[in-house]
Amino acid sequence: MAKDAGDDGNVKLTYVYADGQYGNFDVKLGKMPLYSTADDGLVVDDYFSGAQVGFGKDLKVTLEAGRWNLENANDHISGYDEDSHEYKNLDKDHKDHAASYQGAELNYGPNKLRLGASYRHFNSNAFKNVEGYRNGSASDDANIWSVGAGYKFDHNWDLFGSFAQNTEADNYDTAHSIQLSYKGTDIANKGTWGAYAAYRYLGQNVALMPTYDTAHTAHLNEKGWEVGASYVPFTNVYTAIEYFDGKDLATDRDAKTLFGRVSFFF
Numbered sequence: 365m366a367k368d369a370g371d372d373g374n375v376k377l378t379y380v381y382a383d384g385q386y387g388n389f390d391v392k393l394g395k396m397p398l399y400s401t402a403d404d405g406l407v408v409d410d411y412f413s414g415a416q417v418g419f420g421k422d423l424k425v426t427l428e429a430g431r432w433n434l435e436n437a438n439d440h441i442s443g444y445d446e447d448s449h450e451y452k453n454l455d456k457d458h459k460d461h462a463a464s465y466q467g468a469e470l471n472y473g474p475n476k477l478r479l480g481a482s483y484r485h486f487n488s489n490a491f492k493n494v495e496g497y498r499n500g501s502a503s504d505d506a507n508i509w510s511v512g513a514g515y516k517f518d519h520n521w522d523l524f525g526s527f528a529q530n531t532e533a534d535n536y537d538t539a540h541s542i543q544l545s546y547k548g549t550d551i552a553n554k555g556t557w558g559a560y561a562a563y564r565y566l567g568q569n570v571a572l573m574p575t576y577d578t579a580h581t582a583h584l585n586e587k588g589w590e591v592g593a594s595y596v597p598f599t600n601v602y603t604a605i606e607y608f609d610g611k612d613l614a615t616d617r618d619a620k621t622l623f624g625r626v627s628f629f630f
Contacts, residue, residue: 379411392416398432402469402480403510403526405575406541406566410436412465422474431462434490438584440536440568441494453493463488463506473514478524480512486572491532497569499534507532508570520547528570536567536585536613539574549594551602551629559593567613578608578621586610586619600629 381394393415400407414430434442434454442461443453454461469482485507492502507530514524525542543562550556566574568585578590588610595603608621 388421389419390417398428398465399575400469400482400484400510400528401426401471402482403512403528404480404514404524404541406512406526406539406571407482407484407508407510407528408432408573409575410573413462414465422472424469424471426467426469426471428465428467430465432465432486433461434463434488435461437490437572438568440585441490441572443490443493453490455489461490463490476516478512478514478516480510480526482510484508484510494569496535497533503532505532506530506569506572508572521545530567530570533569536569538565539567539571540565549596549602551596551600554596554599557593557595560591562590564588564590564608564610577604577623577625578606585613587613588619602627602629 377395379395379397381392381396384391395411395413396416398408398410398412399405400409410432412428412430412432414428416426416428418424418426435451441453442451444451451461463486465484465486467482467484469480471480472478485505487505489504491497491504491506497503508528509531510526510528512524512526514522516522522545525540527540528538530537541562541564543560545560546558548556548558564576564579565587566579566584571579571584576590579586588608590606590608592604592606597603604625606623608619610619611617612619
């Protein structure tokens with residue numbers, strides 16, 4: 365538990381936390397999901413170690429504080445090199461790759477309309493080493509604001525859009541997404557399916573680790589269109605295929621990703 369690894373170093377702890385729920389108030393302590401709900405995962409979808417408190421019913425307030433491992437950030441932030449298997453932007457001497465983190469979210473969504481807003485602050489020397497992060501001065505902070513809005517027209521159609529900006533970065537500091545979804549899957553019901561179409565713009569210095577499967581950590585800083593579909597061929601078997609077609613923001617070169625998944629649930 366102290367090293368977050370097994371005796372051979374190959375076992376890692378994904379998450380474990382205590383969860384206390386008291387009516388419309390709840391508190392979590394430990395290593396838990398870090399998900400930017402307000403923007404539906406545009407900024408981050410991972411795990412952090414610390415504390416989270418939430419309160420409210422129709423208007424939900426969430427406060428978080430702790431540490432986030434920057435090894436899980438996109439490769440532009442961490443500086444991960446596939447040849448040397450090193451994180452060039454992170455602390456090489458002390459091997460402390462965690463950024464201090466504080467965040468606050470507001471989410472409202474009792475009916476068909478849902479709205480969200482959030483602020484997240486990360487602090488780490490890694491940001492000083494990101495190429496082109498600041499023009500003329502180094503900064504070890506990331507201050508990220510995001511908003512999101514969605515509307516569920518009926519049982520089938522759902523539209524959601526989000527925007528985020530890192531006010532501390534000078535380059536690739538914005539991200540936005542808009543997605544139209546149709547139906548959806550339920551692993552307990554054979555034959556259910558869903559599909560979506562979306563446009564993504566993912567600046568590397570604000571979309572630190574977005575939730576999208578086509579935006580792998582090594583393939584961020586892109587813009588383009590994405591389509592996907594999911595299907596349940598058998599009970600507790602989930603399949604999905606997604607395709608992204610766009611451009612790299614820095615080089616304007618073509619960027620394409622095809623992603624497939626088959627999941628079995630027990």
